[in-house]
Amino acid sequence: MAKKINKNSKRVLVVDDEHDLAELLELTLIKMGLDVDCAYGVQDACARLDRAAYDLCLTDMRMPDGEGLEIIRHIQAKGMDVPVAVITAYGSTDNAVAALKAGAFDYLAKPVALDQLRLLVKSALALDDMLVLDVSDRPLLGESAAMQHTLELISKLAKSQAPVYVTGESGSGKERAARLIHGSSSRAKQPFVAVNCGAIPENLMESEFFGHKKGAFTGANEDRDGFFHAANGGTLFLDEVADLPLAMQVKLLRVIQERKVRKLGATAEDALDVRIISATHQSLSQCVEAGRFRQDLYYRLNVIELRMPALREMGSDVLVIARHVLARVAKLNGQKLPDFAADALTALQRYDFPGNVRELENVLERALALADGCAITAADLQLSLSDHEDEEGLDLGEKFPLQDYLDRVEKQAILEALEKTRFNRTQAAKILGLTFRSLRYRLDRLGIQ
Template identity: 40%
Template sequence: MMADAKPILMLVEDDEGLAKQLKWALADAWDVQVANDRAAALAAARRCDPQVVVLDLGLPPDPNGATEGLAVLKDLLSFKPWLKIIVSSGNAERVHALEAVRNGAYDIYPKPVDIDTLRLIVERAMQLAELEAENRRLAAARETGPMTDVIAESPKMLDVLRMVERVAPSDVNVLLTGESGTGKEVLARALHRCSGRAKGAFVAINCAAIPENLLESELFGHEKGAFTGAVKTTPGKIEQADGGTLFLDEIGDMPHPLQVKLLRFLQERVIERVGGRSQIAVNVRVVAATNADLQALIRDGRFREDLYYRLDEVGVHIPPLRDRPGDATLLARFFLGRYAREMKRPVRGFTADAVTAIAGYEWPGNVRELENRVKRALVLADGPMIAATDLRLEAADFPTLRMAREEAEMEAVSKALCVADNNVSAAAKLLGVSRPTLYDLMRSLRLRE
């Protein structure tokens, strides 16, 4: 669509006189296309790509029912799931209109038609369609950039991303810490893509997933005949990452003897394969990750302190999902869009109760748990929208702004009174308000000195 072209509105209406009336009334704001049956509607939708459709459910061959209209709704959403479809509804057809909404219709407009009401509904649908299209364009742009799959809007995660962008151009080793499932490997890949090593390999190895007797060979490689079964010389993960980035996941589980060998490599940047004698120079950046408390492991003698300081030239802590307000909902929509496309499922979004449940849940398994629940819900959901029950979550009561403000005020006033030893004048100064204002606030919060 050209930049100066009108947005496209499609009317699916078998009453020729009403269709002409509606087109005449709405053509000042939109490019109105008209279809009078199912075949014409599907052909027009593919040809002109409308943003909004106004659909009469009573179409031939079932003008007095809704079977044909509901079939048009289903067909349109099957190849364009983000389409905003507004269905007509008289009192007698309200049950059919509600069924259409359950099946993915955006809104209902009442019969007999009131042009001003319909215009308002269409305007709102057009604005939402434009906003969603812009979000999809931004998501597509992000998927081709260095921060692919890094989905965040919370202040804490935006700070993490800024840190990654600052650190990436240098060659310092980076230690990523955080709970399991917070996205440490995703951040490591983003760091690699933002660095000057982006054209080199990104090689990952999980130090906890490989038995101790095999981990040395996996990391450093081995020469032919070094041990039973070594039928050929094989480079290790460190060599494979030459010129790129080596990601050592779960570094806290690395056996102590291998920690010594890894430390030597980090100091000298040369390795010896298992069973080999020659030294091999390797140019690699190391990014390590752990959900363990390495300082506690150092105190227990299970992790070398000198290795810790080699790995932690720059440390980046990734907060858990419960401490990242807004990110759970954003990530859920991202996963829904990705897996709906992959599975070819005509699921359009989340119901209101699902959104509040996602925002209110603690997510002990972090992003990994969220991704799993959305993927499973897509497989099991019956309708075009995923509900809280599909996610196996209970609908949560979302706090109002008043509740959030009162909670914050209660915490601030209580802390100030505690610091001021219940001296109201001193507490008022700490809070930057007058003494009478603080007394009023204490009364509203039912606080006593």
């Protein structure tokens, strides 16, 4: 008998060669008010995906005629907007990680827990309501290739449930990136809980992360939820995760694997749905090599890596960000928005900002307080260019060695032409009397983005 399709409901494709499990999943999803089709192998699934539109695909990882990864690749190759969740054998961590890296939305381990299945499906189908990245509202600014690549990756990560590991120097915007991933995802209406792992005393860590029951220890006068409970349904951001002591790393690993938390003093565990985003300015891989960070936890956290570019890698974006920050600071202080003098723009471009955007914000707050005219000058910025040994930190008047001096002069002329043309490279090349190809070569050689 033909299956009746409700045009207003979501449609799910279940792929599993075990007919009993496929039927169990089908019945569970139908009770949730969903339309369900079943496929019993990779080829069958790909054919169904080509014939009909689906809102979600649940697929087993290993089947007689192929792997679930092939279905993920098929969906991506055809440009289908279908989130995929894979079902892996119990303890198959490598399979789960491989699926997430390939683009899977999430994963379930066999035997499938129906409560986790329902949570996963609800989260996946909420992707239709995902917030769109708005250029005017986004907390990460910039038009450089480095920042555009970062924003594109953030947009993709927002559609996934995979753990994300954010790397980058201090002040480069790691927490902002994490908030943007959360705010652009299906979890946007749920909590975003940020935790600085290096700021919690070791003897309080377990209670802070997992919560406790009344009487669990001296001073526990009432039940208390931990960070995981507070972030339930949303995102938990673990900043400076490399600072976690080894004993806490073991407990965190178990929570991530089991997706359950036991409060201190409790006898039962609570099932929780939390996405983990972690960050550190250190190299986690080096911490693993040094024995300060568990390798198994590293692989659990570093499913997808997002590297935040340093400000010095973003070329002329420093001026875009500087103007945005200055406008915000002036508004907060109730001051008239000043402009930047030409020497201030030059100083901002030449300085390497070891503290990145956080340092830029501090510099501009100070400059706004010091400025006594309608424009902020280089003197107001108080950037100690002489303290830096790289070529951008040297005075243009220092003519030795000659090639370094010529490079600085050339770079300054190119930056001024780009500023004058609002960073239109074609127009800048005309002003400089260069071909576009020649300008592009010089931009690459001088490190201007």
